[in-house]
Amino acid sequence: MSQVEALPGREVEIAELTRHRVLVSWAAQAGLKHTVIDHAEGSYLYTPDGRRILDFSSGLICVNVGHNHPKVVEAIRRQAGRVTYVTPNFATDVRAQLADALSRVSPRGALVKTLFTSGGAEANENAIKIARLYTGRHKVLASYRSYHGATLGAMTLSGDQRRLAVEPGISGVVHFFTPYPYRSPFGVPPEQETEAALKHLEDVLLYEGPENVAAIFLEPVIGSGGLIVPPDGYLRGVREVCTRHGILMVLDEVMTGFGRTGRWFAAEHWDVVPDMITFAKGVTSGYVPLGGVMMSQPIARYFDEHVFWGGLTYSGHPLACAAGLANLEVYEEQGLVERAARMEVAMREKLGRLAERHPVVGDVRGKGMFWGIELVADRKTREPWVPWNTKGPGRMKELLGQLAARDVYVYGRWNLLYVAPPLTASEAELDEGVSGIDSALAAVA
Ligand SMILES: Cc1ncc(COP(=O)(O)O)c(C=O)c1O
DSSP, rough: OSSSSOOOTTTTHHHHHHHHHHTTSSSOOOOOOOOOOEEETTEEEOOOOOOOEEEEHHHHTTTTTOOHHHHHHHHHHHHHHHHHHHTTTOOOOOHHHHHHHHHHHSGGOOOEEEEEEEEEHHHHHHHHHHHHHHHHHOOOESSOOOOSSSSSHHHHOOGGGGGGGGGGTTTTTTEOOOGGGGGGTTTTOGGHHHHHHHHHHHHHHHOOOGEEEEEEESSBBOTTTTOOOOOHHHHHHHHHHHHHHHHHEEEEEEETTTTTTSSSSSSGGGTOOSSSEEOOOGTTTTTTTEEEEEHHHHHHHHHSSSOOOOOOTTTTTTHHHHHHHHHHHHHHHTHHHHHHHHHHHHHHHHHHHHHHOTTEEEEEEEEEEEEEEEEEEETTTTTEESSSOOSSSSHHHHHHHHHHHHEEEEETTTTTEEOOOOOOOOOOOHHHHHHHHHHHHHOOO
């Protein structure tokens, strides 16, 4: 049980105040309904009147260690009693130790320095800036199937439809197509996807002038752009292309980092070492906002002699760093990264059963404890159940409503459900979530 005062009888008041006074994300506000949460523990959220909601997407795919882990809560409490803010020019033990630990768990230990931010979008903003300062080049490339954050630069970088409403964004961003074996943008069978995708990237570079390109940004496993696992060889191929042209490879591991896919960072599945990794979410499991950019030795060295033209009031906030350090300890002590890898089999098997029972399930794919269920109107033609880039949630809203009625929270967009429970979730909790999806799919069929 959480220590906070419970809120019995105040649900209506709080929901109303929220509706009147809070502008919430990605929505026209009229008619929004808010479920009030009183406290949370492990895989569950609790409402003031005692409803228990299974969090089957770890919030926005961030609460990796589960809700209100006592060790993390205690670390935040302890830090709050010592120092809650200093300017980033002072040093704190928690920021130094967290940066050191991050470097240790980075792919092959090759990312040696971290710029801390308050979240994922700010991390990507700063990675664009670092890439431009370091290379002296202007352009940055990113996938059409991507989301890198909602600030102007990160939003421009995102291929996602959410970009369209706020265009024009920053200059110099070019999008390209990345592999999607279930529905190849290159019109080739899955075994040719890697080759076709790399050829397409080389073509784009040829027309953009690789000498003008500072960085290529990629989510190693694409998150809210469709949960797409790249075919073997793709990320290594991009690494080779980047190295050959002097372009920096930036992996956005905001969703995939910190054990979500069964490795500390998803890049490790393919033994790829990028020049930078941007991260957020799982670093603190969302307990306190924190993000950052980890960089290679040459980039770090460049800024020994050159000014880094950037800064944030909250670069390495002590409460966030304390939460981050405690999270990393939890990952290690509880073996959560390895557990996520082991649970891949159970996830595939349990979610696979949904495909057997529901023709609307077109594809089930994922890694570790990061899974997507792609819904189709017709299995043969693979016509999406909700067309991609539809304005508004379409039929997905009804499905999410059916899930909510069963006290199961799942993140869904267009024709994708994102199943990403806390890395601590038990098999029984997985079964509970899958059974909720099973029954919700039956209700909307
Ligand atoms: C891959 C990826 N990058 C960046 C972001 C943006 O992170 P934030 O919302 O912390 O700014 C997100 C958020 O969902 C994300 O999934």
